[in-house]
Amino acid sequence: MANIHCFLGVSFQDQGIATKTCRALIEYTFSDLRLNTKLLILLEITIVSHSKLKPIADRLGITVQGISEYIKIMQSEGLVHITGGGYKATKKGVQFLHENIRDLKEFVERTMKRLEVIDLCAAIAKTRIKEGSGLVFSWKMAF
Secondary structure, three states: OOOOOOOOOOOHHOHHHHHHHHHHHHHHHHOHHHHHHHHHHHHHHHHHOEEEEEHHHHHHHHHHHHHHHHHHHHOOOOEEEOOEEEEOHHHHHHHHHHHHHHHHHHHHHHHHHHHHOOOOOOOOOOOOOOOOOOOOOOOOOOO
């Protein structure tokens, strides 16, 4: 199970920002579940060397049979090959992974802009701050 956490300043609450963000994320994630499963498998076999399907299935929360079926499909599409008992992404598979991750990044950036989410703001310190010192931020509303 995945968790989504949205932390918004008081002035941004009760405007539907978190709801819109979660809906957009869920819509993107489930718009093509097969594509997303392929991407997860490709990512897993690109990052970690696997000689068996069970560890892949366990990490992704999918049955071994499900992973096996996806691997067969992905082999026929030229995205995955089996060498020396291990599952590897092909050059085409890595390109496919990169393109789709880039698309996801662009989607997130577009969504953030549409929702006018603030990810950078200015702060004024009460006292001098030495370079390299640790900071703790607290908010004080001033009107």
